[in-house]
Amino acid sequence: MNFTKHTKIRKERFGAVVFDTLTEKIFVTDEIGGEILRLIEKGKDLTHIISVLCDNYDGDRQTIEKDVIEFTNQLKSNSIVRA
Amino acid sequence: MEKEQSEISEAKSAVANKGKAKKKWQKPKLEDVSK
Numbered sequence: 843m844n845f846t847k848h849t850k851i852r853k854e855r856f857g858a859v860v861f862d863t864l865t866e867k868i869f870v871t872d873e874i875g876g877e878i879l880r881l882i883e884k885g886k887d888l889t890h891i892i893s894v895l896c897d898n899y900d901g902d903r904q905t906i907e908k909d910v911i912e913f914t915n916q917l918k919s920n921s922i923v924r925a
Numbered sequence: 926m927e928k929e930q931s932e933i934s935e936a937k938s939a940v941a942n943k944g945k946a947k948k949k950w951q952k953p954k955l956e957d958v959s960k
Contacts, residue, residue, distance in 0.1 A: 860955075867959045875953035901950025913953045920955070 843882055843914065849922050851879055860922055869920065874899070878913060882923060888914065 845851070848864035857876035860869040871879065874895070881891045892907050899906065917923045 867957060869955050870958050871955050872951070872953060874951060875955055878953060895950075898947065899950040900947035906950055909950075909952045913955060916955045920957075 843887065843923050843925060844885070845882065846921055846924055851883065853880070862921065865921070867920070869922070875913060878910065882914075882917075 846862075846864075848862055850861040850863060852859045852861070853876060857870065857872040857874075858879050860871065860879070862868075877895070877898075878891060881894060886894070888910070892903075892910050895906050895910060896903050914923065918925065
């Protein structure tokens with residue numbers, strides 16, 4: 843999973859701002875979303891991202907996995923990342 | 926080299942987080958504010 847060429851990320855205290863220079867769309871995400879984006883930026887795969895989040899957050903693995911997959915699907919459907 | 930540094934920084938943050946209370950999981954949100 844990688845960011846598309848036309849995507850710019852700016853880290854913020856609350857999470858991150860995502861700017862798509864192609865469609866001129868702007869997205870904001872929360873702290874956990876920002877952490878997922880940071881891990882994607884490092885080139886980590888989905889299973890690694892889920893493991894890191896399971897270690898850092900209090901929640902059951904199934905829920906975290908489902909939420910992360912849903913979030914990454916949102917990123918894909920908005921052309922922020924590509925598989 | 927870069928991978929090693931990344932692994933070292935992850936290990937450091939894991940050590941730093943050890944003993945700290947875990948934050949409660951919340952579903953990550955992505956909001957289109959193109960507002």
